[in-house]
Amino acid sequence: MSQTAPTPASLRAKAEDQAGRLPPLLARAEHLAGTVLLGEHGRRRPGLGDDFWQYRPVQPGDERRFIDWRRSAKSDTQYLRQREWQIAQTVAIWVDNTASMRFSSQEDLPEKSERARLLSLAVSILLNRAGERVGLAGTSLPPKRGEGQLVRLAEALSEDSDEDYGQPETSGMTAHGRALFVSDFMGNIDKAKAALTEAADRGIQGVILHLLDPAEEAFPYRGRTIFESVGGTLAHETLKASDLRDRYLDRLAARKDELRALCATTGWQYGLSHTSDTAQSTLLWLYRAFDGGPLK
């Protein structure tokens, strides 16, 4: 989060600007999250919790105080009432906020960063409702529960970075927690690899959401062109852009494969989404990915 030294006036303007952006982002994220009606975030197995899970015949070794007499009175055998295991998880979210994410190829498409923030905040809302603790990767916002945490999350997610390409942050993540990485992964893949491996080493399971603009998938450019990164640090000139298309797409496919393979070895979930898709279907996928439900 490198920023130029703030003067009081600019700080205030910026703060107001940020505060002005917060409620809409939060509202839209709430709205998006509202389309997914969740039950409590159960583990689908018996354990400690409030909700009823199943009746089970009494087996040797069960304590008598656990017998559900009302159920047992209806039959000859005795039953235990089991509850669903509900346990709060810790989820750390990393959203790429670098310059390359602030790109949209068409006016009616959202920027990648905008979509990434919306999705991660909506997921946070859902996770928060499900009783999980959500925070940002890194040390800036440790995982907590509650509505207040969502406001802080929205605030933290709204910050921009001037760097061109970002890499995942793994510091401050709870061992054996869950994680969500949202980025376009256009930068140095080795750093992303290192971060992911490190997280996996610490027993962290998670989801990678590879967010791309349709133009990055199609490369619809022709003629003599100078391509510049959004931050302006990289440039590449070509005389015939259409010739580069196939080789660019090969490289992009290779990168996707690399990420996919990495996820396969570390047990993470890999998802590819485009800003032209609806946010809702991506959110549904994210929710399922966290829920461990059926994935397609």
Added chain:
Amino acid sequence: MMIGPVGFAAPWLLVALAALPVLWFILRAVPPAPIRRRFPGVALLLGLSDDDTVTDRTPWWLLLLRMLAVAALIVGLAGPVLNPQADPNERKTGPLLLVMDATWASARDWPSKTALIDTMLSEAGREARPVALLRLSDPEAPVFQSAEAWRTRLSGFDPQPWSPSAVDLVEVADTLGDEAFETRWFSDGLARPGRDALLTALEDRGQVTVYESPIPVIALSPATVSDGILNLTASRAVAGSVREIVVEAHGRDPSGAERMLATLPLQFEEGATVTSGELALPAELRARLTRFEISGQRHAGAVTLTDDSLRRREVALIGGRQDREGLELLSPLHYLEQALIPSADLLDGALIDVLPANPDVIILADVATLADAEQTLIEEWVDGGGLLLRFAGPRIAASDLSRSEEDALMPVRLRAGGRTVGGAMSWGEPKTLASFSEDSPFFGLDTPEEVTVSAQVMAQPDPTLASRVIAQLADGTPLVTRKRIGSGQVVLFHVTANAEWSTLPLSGLFVQMLERLAVSSAVALPDLTEMQGTTWQPVQVLDGFGRLDDAGTLPGVPGENLITDAIGADLRPGLYDGPDRRLALNVVTEDTVIEPAIWPAGTSVLGLARPNEAPLGGWLLAGAMLLLIADIVASLALSGRLMPVRAAALVLAGLMISTPADAQDKPALATSEVVLAHVLTSVDSVDQTAEAGMRGLGETLFFRTSVEPSEPIGVNLETDDLSVYPFLYWPVTPEQPIPSAEAYTKLNAYLRTGGMILFDTRDANVAGFGASSPNGQKLQRLARALDIPPLEPIPEDHVLTRTFYLLQDFPGRFSGRQVWVEAAPADAEQVEGMPFRNLNDNVTPVVIGGNDWAAAWATDTTGNPMFPIGRGFAGERQREIAYRFGVNLVMHVLTGNYKSDQVHVPALLDRLGQ
């Protein structure tokens, strides 16, 4: 200035071509600077090099394009003209007379003649020569006026179907005046009297040039009949090499439409000018002929019309009941048969059977009683133009026919009993015939003395009697009476048709009288005396091209003129209606001989072909513009800025071809694969959901069943062919338009031939398909015109519950229970021991529900569900059941009642002896 066949109006402009090399250097511009684009993927581009570098100079072909454009511009402005006609050195002055024969023989190359005349008129207009146009077939005194005035009238000039007579040509020569002028004569190539005199008169006034087409004239003479075989003769003006022609016989087919009935190929031998052939046609077919024409000849001489002379009249003979063994000579029909056989076709049979053949004449010999049905039919037939000829006899005399009231099918009332004169039991001599009066159709026939009448039926004196008598005895008693009904007539001979009551049937007069009554048809042309005083009305007339036109208001023609006069403006060739018959007047008669025109030596005779003057400037300038447009496109393409232009071009092209292309592609795809289709509703979000739903259902089918649908298709009910889709999903929205009547026709055909439509009101069926929800109202309005059988809520044993999965609920995004399908037949009953009834034998044509199935099925292209269903795990379960319903539905569509056949399993097992 001339270069080859091209002349230039402003040749000095061509000097500018010398400046082209200079332009070559100026135009070698460097292509524009590259575009800068922001693109995050640049990190992946680093290190990629261009395969082939684009030159930084304008490519040679673009330069060439520009050079060509400029060159075309310069040459175009220099005013080039191909085959320039008007050479200033040969500029002609003085008035110009264009003479056209404009006869039927000119019609064969009329377009090229008028085109040439038009060219000459425009030339004369440029040279400011006064022009006169003279048509010899329709002569007027030549009036010299501006060429433009004639050009506007030229398209109205048509060739006439007659030829000018020698008298006409002399009159024309008299009107020429004294002024000198140049003459161009467009001849039809045929010799005719008086032509040389006119040529001399024209040559006296100036130079004469003759234009003649080399196309030979072929004419067709009228067809004649001998022994039932048609003879056709064609002749040509110039005896040339072997030539084959085809004569087409046109007529009406049984439905009354004009069509070609037969063809006859004819061949001119080498050196011969005449050829003829025979055409044998059944009498039925021959009676329907209307004209013959030589195939491919577009003039009136190649057409010959037919009239009654080709027809043999059909006569139905109906005798009274034969109550004694046939004595041939006493048969009431014997003499009639003998009289009619040579000239008419006789029909035999019961009255009811012969009427549908629509005979020309029905003869009832001594028939007193007709059944009511027969009476009505005959009245209709007479009213439509039939001739009913009745003969009296003992039965009529003994009956009450037309006794107190005049019978509709009798011309007069009859007195009881009749009378007998000159017999053994009566006084007096047998009566002879009085001579025929002037208004009788028999007027002019001799009344031989030996024809006597010894018995007859008597007409009751009535006010109308006098006007109905057309032949009477010497004492004034009516012998033949006639009454007109509609356009037909009823004629009664007051004697028998055999020789019992009179000797009339034995005489030649009997045959003549039948002929006059047009019972038998006279083959020969009526003679002059017969035609005197008659008036013939033209019905259809031929024009110069041999086309038949309605005669319109043309006046009638005196009968004698038809025979004596030559055809002309007052006597047009065509069909004429006269008393009781129809006559055809043809352009070429049997006597016509066509001969080629022989022009005196020294007359210059030219063909019609002539190179046309064509200004090229406009084409060159247009070409230059096209090249410049191509240059713009090419320049944009070179600098990589073509995208918007190309997009615009694509949109344009798409607008032009999208509909037909879609219409062609969709069925092609749908016929090669199973395709789930949805009806386009014009509401984008609904259509997208429907498409996604079909895609999701298709994926599910693909993974779980052997049905492997391809990509779903949106169907436009107005334009697309529905028959290739097994299944249509129709989301109901209040906004969608009601399909047109044609679309409903297609939809009903689709439903009747085994298609299925799933109507989805998408409102959870809150209104129970009543009119209280907008979607329900819309559904009612959409389905009103559809051919939908009675419906019922889906019964528990419906085949939809077990085509693939066993189901009892059919949820979509909502889980309403009410789904309606075609009602089971009323007699369907559950048989003891069977799990379900034996229901409908086919696929239910509609399934109506409101559970928004498409939303439950919808997935995006990566296979993720697009809409959340229900709460948590229960929601996922609901989605799964929705998919199962979709699978069942498609299975039901594709396999029909296959699963219903399980009802027969016990019986089958029983038969197998298990």
